[in-house]
Amino acid sequence: MSLAWLGVVPFLAYATAFLLLPAANVLVGAFRSNDGGYTLDNVRTLFEEPYRTAFKNSIEVSLVTALIGGLFGLLMAYSAIREGTPRWIRGALTTFSGVAANFAGIPLAFAFIATFGILGVGTQAMTALGFNPYDHGFSLFTKTGIEIVYLYFQIPLMILVIAPAIDGLRREWREAASSLGASSWQFWRYVGVPILLPSLLSAMVLLFGNAFAAYATAYGLTSGGVGLVPITIGFFLSGDVLDNPHLGQALAFGMFVVLGLMMLAYIPLQRVSSRWMK
Amino acid sequence: MADVELKQLHRRFGEVIALAGIDLDIATGEFVSLLGPSGCGKTTALRLVAGFDRPTSGRVVIDGKDVTDVPPNSRDIGMVFQAYSLFPNMTAVRNVEFGLRVRKQHRADRNRRALELLDLVGLAQAADRYPHQLSGGMQQRVALARALAIEPRLLLLDEPLSALDAKVRVQLREEIRRIQLELGITTIYVTHDQEEALSISDRVAVMSGGRIEQIGPPAEMYGSPATPFVAEFIGTMNRLTATVADDGSIDYGGLRLRVEAARGLPRGERVLCLVRPETVEVVRANGTPADGALTGEVVSNTFLGSTSRLRVADESGARTLTADISTAQGIDLVVGTKVVASFPADSPRLLSLADQPVSPVPDPDGR
Amino acid sequence: MTPRRRIAPSAVVWLFLGAAYFLIPLAATLLFSLRDDQTAKCCTYANYSYILHDPDFWSTIRLSFVVALETIAITVVLLVPTVYWVHLKVPRLRPLIGFLALVPFVVAPIILVVGLLDVYRGTPEWFYAQPYGFLAVVYVVLAFPFMYFSLDTGFRSIDVHTLTEASQSLGAGWPTTLWRVILPNIKAAALAGSFLTLAIVMGEFTIASLSQFNTFSVYVQYINQNKTYPAGAITMLAFGITWAAMLALLAVGRGQQAPITEGEK
Numbered sequence: 001m002s003l004a005w006l007g008v009v010p011f012l013a014y015a016t017a018f019l020l021l022p023a024a025n026v027l028v029g030a031f032r033s034n035d036g037g038y039t040l041d042n043v044r045t046l047f048e049e050p051y052r053t054a055f056k057n058s059i060e061v062s063l064v065t066a067l068i069g070g071l072f073g074l075l076m077a078y079s080a081i082r083e084g085t086p087r088w089i090r091g092a093l094t095t096f097s098g099v100a101a102n103f104a105g106i107p108l109a110f111a112f113i114a115t116f117g118i119l120g121v122g123t124q125a126m127t128a129l130g131f132n133p134y135d136h137g138f139s140l141f142t143k144t145g146i147e148i149v150y151l152y153f154q155i156p157l158m159i160l161v162i163a164p165a166i167d168g169l170r171r172e173w174r175e176a177a178s179s180l181g182a183s184s185w186q187f188w189r190y191v192g193v194p195i196l197l198p199s200l201l202s203a204m205v206l207l208f209g210n211a212f213a214a215y216a217t218a219y220g221l222t223s224g225g226v227g228l229v230p231i232t233i234g235f236f237l238s239g240d241v242l243d244n245p246h247l248g249q250a251l252a253f254g255m256f257v258v259l260g261l262m263m264l265a266y267i268p269l270q271r272v273s274s275r276w277m278k
Numbered sequence: 279m280a281d282v283e284l285k286q287l288h289r290r291f292g293e294v295i296a297l298a299g300i301d302l303d304i305a306t307g308e309f310v311s312l313l314g315p316s317g318c319g320k321t322t323a324l325r326l327v328a329g330f331d332r333p334t335s336g337r338v339v340i341d342g343k344d345v346t347d348v349p350p351n352s353r354d355i356g357m358v359f360q361a362y363s364l365f366p367n368m369t370a371v372r373n374v375e376f377g378l379r380v381r382k383q384h385r386a387d388r389n390r391r392a393l394e395l396l397d398l399v400g401l402a403q404a405a406d407r408y409p410h411q412l413s414g415g416m417q418q419r420v421a422l423a424r425a426l427a428i429e430p431r432l433l434l435l436d437e438p439l440s441a442l443d444a445k446v447r448v449q450l451r452e453e454i455r456r457i458q459l460e461l462g463i464t465t466i467y468v469t470h471d472q473e474e475a476l477s478i479s480d481r482v483a484v485m486s487g488g489r490i491e492q493i494g495p496p497a498e499m500y501g502s503p504a505t506p507f508v509a510e511f512i513g514t515m516n517r518l519t520a521t522v523a524d525d526g527s528i529d530y531g532g533l534r535l536r537v538e539a540a541r542g543l544p545r546g547e548r549v550l551c552l553v554r555p556e557t558v559e560v561v562r563a564n565g566t567p568a569d570g571a572l573t574g575e576v577v578s579n580t581f582l583g584s585t586s587r588l589r590v591a592d593e594s595g596a597r598t599l600t601a602d603i604s605t606a607q608g609i610d611l612v613v614g615t616k617v618v619a620s621f622p623a624d625s626p627r628l629l630s631l632a633d634q635p636v637s638p639v640p641d642p643d644g645r
Numbered sequence: 646m647t648p649r650r651r652i653a654p655s656a657v658v659w660l661f662l663g664a665a666y667f668l669i670p671l672a673a674t675l676l677f678s679l680r681d682d683q684t685a686k687c688c689t690y691a692n693y694s695y696i697l698h699d700p701d702f703w704s705t706i707r708l709s710f711v712v713a714l715e716t717i718a719i720t721v722v723l724l725v726p727t728v729y730w731v732h733l734k735v736p737r738l739r740p741l742i743g744f745l746a747l748v749p750f751v752v753a754p755i756i757l758v759v760g761l762l763d764v765y766r767g768t769p770e771w772f773y774a775q776p777y778g779f780l781a782v783v784y785v786v787l788a789f790p791f792m793y794f795s796l797d798t799g800f801r802s803i804d805v806h807t808l809t810e811a812s813q814s815l816g817a818g819w820p821t822t823l824w825r826v827i828l829p830n831i832k833a834a835a836l837a838g839s840f841l842t843l844a845i846v847m848g849e850f851t852i853a854s855l856s857q858f859n860t861f862s863v864y865v866q867y868i869n870q871n872k873t874y875p876a877g878a879i880t881m882l883a884f885g886i887t888w889a890a891m892l893a894l895l896a897v898g899r900g901q902q903a904p905i906t907e908g909e910k
Contacts, residue, residue, distance in 0.1 A: 007730035008738060011723055015745055019786045022760025023752045029763060076663045079656035086652065089660065099884075099891045100667060102844045106866045107883040108670075110876050115673035119873070122673060152670070155663070172363040175330055176421075178350045179357040180377035180428060190376070194367040213753030216850035220866060230755040230851075237759065237855045245763065252756040259751040267747075275366075275410060 023256070030253035032246050042250035050227055055254065057143055058229040062211035065150040070204040072151070073158020080159075081166050094163065097156035104153035109220025112149045116140045141222045149221060150214065154207050161206060165199035165273060202269035209262040212255070229255050280341040280431035280464055281306045282327065287336035289322050289488075296322040297333070298488035304466065309458055310493075311467045311475035314485035314511070320468045321436055323485075327466060328434050329353050340432060355432045356425030356463075361441040363421055364409040370420045371396060371405040377428035388427075395423035398457060415446040422454065426461070433458065433465040439474065447471075451478050472512050476500060484508045506629055509552045514587075516553040516600050519631070521546055526623070527570075531597045536570050536623040548631040557625040558601035560588055560608075563616040571620035572599050576611050590619040671884065678877030692878035701864055702879070708776055709861035713846035715781035717839045720792050723785065725835065728796045729827055732805045739797075746793040749786055754851040757786065762856065777858050784846050791845070792838035799834025833897055840894040844887055 033039040045051065080090045103111075115122040116133075117140055126133060139145060169192060177187040215230035224231050229251060236248030282304040289297040297319045304310050312320035325331040327338055329350030337346045345353055364373050371392045378388035396402050399419040409417055418438050425433060435454070439447040455478040458465050469475050475482045476496040483493040484507070492504040503509035509517065518535075520528040526541040527534050528551055537551060563573060574592035586608035591598040599619040611617060679688045696702050731738050749757075761783060765772050772779045808830065812822040828835075850862040865883055869876045 004730075004734040005738075007734060008727055008742070011727040011742075014723055014785070015748075015789075018761070018783055019745075019748060019752060019757070019789075022757055022764050023748070025760040025764045026752075026756055029760075072659075072663070075659045079653075079659040079663075082653065082656060084652045085656050085660075093660075093663075095891060095895060096667065098894070099887050102848060102887050102891070103884060105848050105850050106862055106869060107848075107880045107887075110865075110869045110880045111670040111674045111884075113869075114677040114877055114880070115670045120673060121676050122669065152667070155666075170362050172359045172361075173365055175328075175350070176357065176359060176363040176365075176424075177376070178330070179328060179353075179355055179434075180424070181351045181354075181380045182376070183351060186380055190379070191365045191367065195365070209750060213750075213755060215755045216848075216862070219850070219854075220869060223870070230753075233755050233759060234851075234855060237762065248759055249763070252759040255753065255756055256751065259753060259756075263747060263751050 026249050026252045026256060029246055029249035031250075034244060034246065042244075042246050043253070045247060046250055046254050051229075051232065051251065051254075054227040054229045054232045054251075057227050058212055059258070061143060061147055061150065061228065062208045064147050065154045065211045066204045066207040068147075069151050069154030069158050069207050070200065073155045073203075074162055074200065076155065077159045077163050077166055081163065090163075093159060097159045100156040101153050101160065104214070105216035106220040108149060108152055109217050112140060112145075112152070112221065116145070116148075141225055143226055146218055146221060146226060146228075149217060150211050153217075154211060157210060158203055158207060161203040162196075162199060165196055165203075168199075169195065198269045198273035202266050202273060205262050205266045205269065209259050209266075212258060212262075282432060282464060282466070283337075283339040284323065284327070285337045285339060287323065287326055287338070288334045289319075289326065289331065290334045295488055297326075300336070300488075300490060302483065302490065302493070304464060306464055307462045309455065309465045309467065309478065309480045311469060311479040311482045312485055313469055313472055313475040313482050315470055318485040319488040320470075320485050322488075324434055324436055324466060324468045327432075328355055328357055353432075354428075354430050355434055356428060356430035358418065358421045358425050358433075358435045358438045360437045361414070361417075364417055364424070366409050369406050369408055370401065370412065373409070373420055374424045374427050376424060381428065391427060392423070395427050396420070398426075399423045399453070414442045415450055418442065418450065419453075422457070426457070426463075431464065433463045435465070435467045437468055437470065440470070447474070454478065476512070484511055486511075502627060503552065504629075506550055509550075509627075509629070514555055514600065514602070516551075516555060516558070518551040518553065518597075518599075519548070520551050521548055522628075528628075533572060533592075533597055534570060537626050537628065538624045539626060539628045543628070550629040550631050551626050552629065553599070553621050553626045555587065555600045555602040556585075558599055558603075558619055558621045560590060560601045560603060560611060560617050560619045562611070563618050568618045568620070571618050572597055573618050574598075574616075576613050576615045576617055579608060579611060579613055581605065588617075590617055674877050674880050674884070676877070677874055678881050680874045680877070692875040693882075695872075695875045696868070696878045696882065701859075705859055705861045705864040708859065709847050712777050712781050712784065712860065713843045716784040716788055716846050717842050719781060719785045720788050720842060721835060721839070724789070724792050724796055725828070725831070726823065728793065728800055729805065729823065732800045733809060742793070743797070746790045749790050754787060754849070755855075757783070758852045758855050761852075773856070775858070777860070778856065780853060780856070780858055780860070783852060784842075784849065787845055787849065787852075788838070788842040791841040792835075795834045795838035795841070796831060799831040803830045836897040837894055840890050840897065844890040847886055847890070848883070 030042055031038050031040065033041065046055070076093065079085065080093045112120075114120055117123065118134060120140075123133065140148075173191055173195075174187060177191055182190070213230065215234060218226065218228050218231055219234065222231075224235065233248055233251050233255070236245065236251070282302075284300050284302040287297050287300040288295075300319070300323055302310075312323060314320050322331065326333050329345070329348060333346065337344050339345065340353065364370075365376065368376070371389065374392035374395055375388045378391060383391075393402060393405060396405055399422055401416060401419050401423070404412060404416060404420075409420075412420065421438070438454070439450055442450065451474055467475070467479065476499070479496060481493055482496055482499050484491045484499065486507050492499065492508045494502075499508065499512055503512060503515075506517070509515050518528075518530050520530040520535075522540050522543045522545055523529045523534060524545055526536060526538055528537050528540050528549065530551070535551075540549075543549070560576075567573060572590060572592060574590050574597070577589045577591045577598070578587075580587040582602075584605060585602045586605045588601045588603060588608055588611060589598060590601065599621075601619055676687065678692050679690070680686060681689045681691060727742070731742055752760075761779070765779070805827075808826055809822055812826045817826070847861060849860070850866065853860040854863050854866065861883075865879050868879045
């Protein structure tokens with residue numbers, strides 16, 4: 001038995017070298033100071049401006065897109081899967097969701113600039129109808145704009161993740177509830193939603209982490225104009241800020257904490273939902 | 279309690295005809311089984327009664343009222359599904375309470391009633407367990423309790439025991455019947471297991487290809503099958519293709535056999551002679567050729583417990599008889615033993631094959 | 646609840662809104678890509694022509710593609726034997742590996758690149774060497790969760806023990822067993838993981854740009870910032886590449902799935 005462990009050594013070695021070591025570097029580096037000693041100063045600085053706002057923005061954007069993306073993703077997935085909807089719609093939705101979820105990043109940013117940027121097609125169309133959103137304070141290059149763009153990959157991710165859970169809603173439960181006299185609303189209230197809840201929550205947690213960690217889309221959209229944690233880290237790596245790499249590591253550490261908490265919430269939720277879906 | 283009338287029910291799915299015109303009257307308090315192989319339409323019929331499906335044509339009448347257009351949650355029926363129907367997010371007692379909760383009963387009342395019913399099905403101690411903590415048999419008991427909690431006027435069961443172990447199946451089916459008799463509730467039971475249907479029903483309806491082939495009390499279905507399909511489906515049966523000879527006998531591949539039922543039938547008519555294996559006698563051949571019996575040798579001897587199933591074939595192998603005899607008798611009649619197989623003249627039934635093609639139905643041996 | 650014969654009205658509403666939200670930006674991009682750079686009016690192929698004649702387009706796409714192939718190769722060589730071994734000999738380690746597969750979601754690319762650039766500062770030399778230094782090596786980590794879950798599902802659907810024992814009882818050694826018996830049976834899972842990896846690598850921007858390598862994504866961003874209307878063309882091309890990877894993924898998946906039949910009991 002002890003020799004069998006050797007079989008996974010190559011993999012573990014690789015993971016250690018290129019995943020765990022860099023992670024450890026960030027975790028430790030966050031607490032080091034430029035002269036080689038240990039300090040909490042870097043972490044403390046995270047609570048000051050502009051980092052505090054960066055965290056606030058990131059958390060806000062992630063929360064908003066997780067909730068809205070979760071809700072719309074659920075509605076769309078359910079619409080495609082429920083009875084009465086032609087089968088091909090589900091396949092089309094799943095395929096497109098796979099594409100959209102991967103389309104995230106630089107191309108997506110541009111697609112929205114082409115739509116709602118200052119010279120965007122959508123903007124021009126709306127102006128022709130008499131209402132130019134940019135005259136009314138709207139801009140794609142703000143937090144709100146980022147949220148709108150993020151939904152483009154959050155909703156598909158939700159669809160992909162929640163579809164199996166909706167499938168797991170056995171027809172027998174619906175019919176049993178109906179035979180016992182329950183209306184549609186009563187079914188959802190007492191049976192449907194409670195059963196879906198763990199899956200819903202775990203999916204939204206996933207969406208939160210996904211938005212929080214996103215860099216390319218925000219960068220492509222604003223080139224760093226909006227303060228988000230990943231963008232700020234990017235500044236450190238590009239040498240745009242004062243030479244304190246440990247602060248950059250502290251920022252990464254802060255992200256790590258947020259994402260780690262997300263995982264801690266995700267794993268037990270997954271376990272509960274899989275138990276019920278058996 | 280209610281009586282149920284199914285009037286000319288048709289159900290078609292695109293090209294496929296699931297029900298080709300079902301007429302059935304069920305009396306109040308009666309236990310009727312719909313029995314048949316997969317695809318015969320029995321579950322389709324049940325779902326039409328429940329309201330989960332609408333017929334292409336025909337009516338469903340419960341207690342004199344046409345409910346064909348009434349949604350399932352207003353039909354006041356209790357339904358037990360094949361499996362997985364308990365709500366996983368609720369304990370057993372909460373599951374049973376569900377129908378009462380929907381009807382806005384007070385918590386104390388519905389809790390009491392739910393516990394009463396769990397007690398009725400023998401699961402009072404499992405009230406606070408979740409479905410995933412219960413065995414298959416226990417889950418189905420809870421499902422039954424849940425269906426009965428709302429005091430429905432009609433109980434529908436869709437193959438409730440199919441997913442369970444053999445021993446549990448026998449136990450549970452007897453309990454279901456016991457409870458049904460105690461409550462006097464009109465019941466429709468769907469199954470593919472003929473032993474199950476015969477043992478607990480007041481009447482059994484054998485279905486095939488979307489039609490009811492025959493309906494009647496279990497004894498009648500077993501002893502007097504009306505069509506080859508029913509004979510084939512219920513119990514094991516010897517099926518001898520023969521022609522009527524004169525004087526109350528038939529010609530089975532050249533062999534003359536005395537059959538009372540052949541009296542009065544036109545000579546030469548093709549018939550299917552149905553003989554139950556338990557009426558067939560097998561004795562060692564003593565050298566003298568026997569009249570009106572099959573002389574041959576034992577081709578197989580299958581141990582079934584208290585009985586043994588013997589197959590006897592003549593030299594050519596074209597004429598065979600299957601016999602169920604006590605193991606004590608059969609223990610000496612090993613494969614290869616020369617024997618004589620016969621049956622009393624009044625035991626077989628004859629079905630006319632005149633207008634029916636002889637279908638190559640597989641030998642019911644070992645069913 | 647009687648089965649619906651037709652689609653629910655609310656379903657139509659949501660699906661329509663969804664379709665609109667997802668298709669409008671694509672339509673806008675297409676329109677942009679057909680606009681003339683000087684006059685900002687439709688319709689011309691000039692932007693596509695510009696991109697397709699730009700040597701940087703070809704060099705970066707080739708670069709990214711090569712990186713993708715390398716990533717896939719390393720991932721497959723590393724993971725297939727590992728997952729096979731775990732399923733066969735040390736199933737107790739499955740939860741550990743599964744947990745490690747979730748770590749890249751916590752150590753997001755932006756975090757990973759911070760750690761990488763510090764840990765491997767200076768050594769080894771090829772790490773930071775153009776054209777693509779350590780990219781393939783690191784992308785393996787990004788691809789790892791997708792490839793792992795794909796392979797894990799694949800391995801779970803075949804009876805690893807029986808196949809291996811049958812193969813060995815017939816005289817085959819480990820390499821033969823792996824190559825001729827196991828690999829063909831998890832081909833679909835490996836292919837699915839590979840196409841996902843391809844899509845990920847072609848689209849990866851964070852690590853590439855912050856480590857200053859010129860991948861396809863970096864090129865796209867450059868065009869976005871400097872040339873408005875050709876940016877539409879390159880975005881459409883990038884979209885097309887993702888589509889192609891997904892369709893390939895679907896084709897592989899369909900071959901393995903049994904048809905789902907709906908019938909009445």
